[in-house]
Structures are given as structure tokens and as C-alpha cells.
Amino acid sequence: MIGSxxxxxxxxxxxxxxxxxxxxxxxxxxNEGDFDSVLVDCPHxxxxxxxxxxxxxxxxxxxxxxxxxxxxxxDLLHWEKLGMILDMGSSAGAWDxxxxxxxxxxxxxxxxxxxxxxxxxxxVMLYLGSSEPGYENGTxxxxxATASCISGPWEKHPDPVLTPLDNELERGAIWKxxxxxxxxxxVSFFPAGKFADAGHEWxxxxxxxxLIHWRREESNPVLKASLDQGGxxxxxxxxxxxxxxxIGSTWVxxxxxxxxxxxxxxxxxxxxxxxxxxxxxPLRLRNQPYNCTFAxxxxxxxxxxxxxxxxxxxxTSGSKETRTIALAASRELGPMINRAADSL
Numbered sequence: 001m002i003g004s005x006x007x008x009x010x011x012x013x014x015x016x017x018x019x020x021x022x023x024x025x026x027x028x029x030x031n032e033g034d035f036d037s038v039l040v041d042c043p044h045x046x047x048x049x050x051x052x053x054x055x056x057x058x059x060x061x062x063x064x065x066x067x068x069x070x071x072x073x074x075d076l077l078h079w080e081k082l083g084m085i086l087d088m089g090s091s092a093g094a095w096d097x098x099x100x101x102x103x104x105x106x107x108x109x110x111x112x113x114x115x116x117x118x119x120x121x122x123x124v125m126l127y128l129g130s131s132e133p134g135y136e137n138g139t140x141x142x143x144x145a146t147a148s149c150i151s152g153p154w155e156k157h158p159d160p161v162l163t164p165l166d167n168e169l170e171r172g173a174i175w176k177x178x179x180x181x182x183x184x185x186x187v188s189f190f191p192a193g194k195f196a197d198a199g200h201e202w203x204x205x206x207x208x209x210x211l212i213h214w215r216r217e218e219s220n221p222v223l224k225a226s227l228d229q230g231g232x233x234x235x236x237x238x239x240x241x242x243x244x245x246x247i248g249s250t251w252v253x254x255x256x257x258x259x260x261x262x263x264x265x266x267x268x269x270x271x272x273x274x275x276x277x278x279x280x281x282p283l284r285l286r287n288q289p290y291n292c293t294f295a296x297x298x299x300x301x302x303x304x305x306x307x308x309x310x311x312x313x314x315x316t317s318g319s320k321e322t323r324t325i326a327l328a329a330s331r332e333l334g335p336m337i338n339r340a341a342d343s344l
Contacts, residue, residue: 009279012252012269016300017283020310025288025310026058026071026079026325035067035084036060037322042176042241043310044104045076048150054113055150056310057125059078059101060084061135068102068127070151076308077333085152086127086145094161096129096143099136102154103127105179105211110247113303116182119211122146125154126161126177126188126211129320138248139164140173142190144211161212164192169221171199176241176297178274185209187273191240191342192221200224203239203255205274223255223268228280232260235278241297243272247341254283256296262286263294265311283309290315290324306330 012190028039042059055081068086071079086222102125108114116123125145130139141160147153162177164170170192177190186208191201203223206214223239235257242255251270254290256263265283268276284295291313299310313326 007122008250008269009277009281010106012247012267013279015247016252016254016267016302016309017305018300018307018330020272020329020332021288022077022327022329022333023288023323024313024326025077026056026081028323029059029081033062035059035062035087036069036081037062040069040321040325041312041314042101042103042297043325044106045114045299045301045308045310046104046106046108046116047303049115056325057085057102057104061323062088064133065098065130066101066123066128068100075328076303085150086125086154086241089129089156093131095131095141096127096156097115097131098133099128099130099140100143100146101128101176103176103178105159105181106303107181107224108245111302112243114301116150121148122148122278123150124179124211126179128175129160129178136173136196138172140175142177148344152204157212161189161213162188165216169193169202169204171197172203173201175201178242178244180244182186186211187244188214189222191238195237200236201238202235203242203253217274219274222274223253223276223278226278226280228260233264234259234280238263238327243300245301249327254298254300256294263296265298265309284311284328287307288313288326290322292316293321302330306333 044057054073067220067279070082073079086102105117105124130138140160144157145154175191180187193201202221204220205217216322268278270276293316299313309328
């Protein structure tokens with residue numbers, strides 16, 4: 001049995017590995033007043049067949065809070081920013097007054113371009129929000145927004161749809177949520193908790209029929225700390241920000257974790273979406289100037305035989321940190337772009 005699991009892990013790794021680092025494809029603007037002046041994060045890529053272009057929703061930060069932006073590309077390599085599409089709550093008492101980091105819901109099957117999912121005829125976005133100022137302060141909950149056009153306007157559900165429980169696992173925070181549509185129902189995965197408060201952020205799971213009412217998996221967390229064959233810790237503090245896709249008969253979760261290699265992307269496999277076996281195989285390494293601090297938060301898909309792995313690349317120089325979006329691929333795509341070097 002152990003041999004068959006190791007063989008399956010190797011086969012999945014061979015299918016999804018992206019050894020060719022292309023470089024940084026999106027950065028913070030550096031312009032005061034822009035919603036993404038300080039950093040960009042959390043790429044979600046999809047294709048719009050009607051105009052034959054690719055789009056990316058991403059999260060921008062201006063030193064005050066998160067907002068959600070949109071970028072466009074014709075070749076998956078060169079991206080043009082189109083502006084902000086989801087803003088913070090405007091009223092003083094709004095639950096999302098100081099954050100609105102959105103994660104678009106997509107349909108995707110392995111080998112095909114991700115496309116936008118519709119619920120009741122509208123596009124849907126789950127987003128992270130909080131009412132307190134500062135970087136990721138206060139209670140972090142999940143909201144819902146819908147739109148008829150990807151560029152908006154996006155209409156927000158008035159209240160959070162998923163609020164953290166007051167328990168040892170969730171500890172006041174639900175972070176980036178990934179939603180998987182399955183036969184008219186929804187399965188979500190999200191890291192919960194605050195490791196910054198001497199705790200942890202581990203992967204949990206919930207189910208919904210309408211994207212508003214959620215019921216948690218009883219066995220949460222479904223992914224937490226584990227040891228590799230060498231007895232080294234993985235996920236001791238964090239298992240977070242995932243995507244899930246079915247490859248053959250196996251569900252594959254690509255996620256980030258703390259590891260012997262630092263905070264990087266890795267993957268786990270499952271037959272039922274609830275019970276997961278970690279691979280303990282790095283999908284990214286902190287091996288470039290632009291990702292020397294973290295190489296994490298994956299968006300991974302296969303198109304025309306090429307696997308694309310977008311991720312959040314973090315570098316630190318002195319006291320200055322840069323967060324950018326980088327790309328690696330399963331084959332060489334062209335000259336490397338590294339705009340992050342200019343800001344280090």
C-alpha cells in the first residue's frame with residue numbers, strides 16, 4: 001500500500017510540476033492613492049471565451065486594507081491592470097469596512113482553461129473582510145458578492161456568509177476561501193485561525209447549496225501538521241490558500257504550508273475530499289530574488305498541454321518586503337520577467 005501511494009504521489013507530481021520559473025508578472029503600482037500601491041496577492045486566473053482573453057482577479061493593498069482588482073492578458077505572460085472591481089464597505093459600521101479581498105468562483109477541469117461559474121445566472125465572488133483598520137486586524141470573515149459582468153458592479157450580500165467560530169481552531173479568522181462547484185452544490189476549503197497570535201492556520205472545509213448558508217465538516221481541520229518520512233514537520237503553523245482539482249480519479253489540493261524548505265506550495269491527494277494525504281513534495285522553492293522569503297498561495301491549471309502555476313512571491317531586503325505575483329510553467333515560455341528586482 002505504501003508503495004502504491006508513493007507511486008501515485010510521484011505520478012501527480014510529474015503531471016503538475018512547473019520547473020521553469022518565468023518571473024514576476026504583476027506588482028504593486030508604487031503610486032500613492034492606488035488600491036494596489038503596496039502589494040498584490042492571491043491570483044485567480046480564468047478565460048472569457050467571448051473575447052478570447054485571459055483574466056486574473058487579484059488582491060491589492062494600499063497600506064490601509066485589501067481591495068480586489070482585475071487584470072487581462074492575451075498570452076498568460078503579459079498582464080494589463082484594468083482597475084479595482086470590489087471595494088471596502090463604505091459605511092463607518094460596515095463589517096467589511098477595512099478589507100475586501102475577493103476570490104472569484106470558477107469551473108475547471110484538469111487540462112481545460114478555467115472559466116467563470118454562475119449561480120442563479122450571476123458570477124459569484126467570495127471575499128475576505130474585516131471591520132478594523134491595519135494589516136489583517138480584527139475578526140476576519142467571508143462575504144459574498146454577485147455581478148452580471150466581471151468588471152462589475154458587484155452587489156454585496158449585506159452580512160458575512162461565514163464567520164469564524166469562537167473556538168481553538170478558528171480563533172477569530174477565516175482566510176482565503178476556495179469554492180469548488182460540484183453538481184449544483186458547493187464545497188469550500190479555507191485556512192482558519194491566526195498563527196500570528198501564537199496559534200496556527202489550518203485547512204478546514206464547509207458545504208453549501210446556495211453560497212450563503214454553510215455547514216462545516218465535522219472532522220475539521222482536514223489538513224494540519226504532519227511529519228515527512230525524515231521526521232521533519234510540515235504545516236506545523238500553517239496550511240493555507242488552496243485550489244482543488246480532480247486529476248483522473250484523484251482529488252488534488254495544491255496549497256501552501258510551512259515546511260523544511262520555508263513557506264512554499266505543496267500538494268495533497270484524496271479520494272473523498274475529506275481525508276487527505278500530504279505529499280511533502282515542494283512545488284515551489286524560494287530560489288529566486290523575488291521569492292526568497294515566501295513562494296506560496298497557488299493558482300494552478302493546465303491549458304494546451306502546459307501547466308501554469310501563478311503564486312504570491314515575497315522578497316525581503318533589509319526592512320522592506322515586496323509581495324508580487326509570479327509565474328512558473330511546465331515548459332519554457334520565453335524570456336524571464338523580473339520587475340520585482342526594481343523595487344527591492
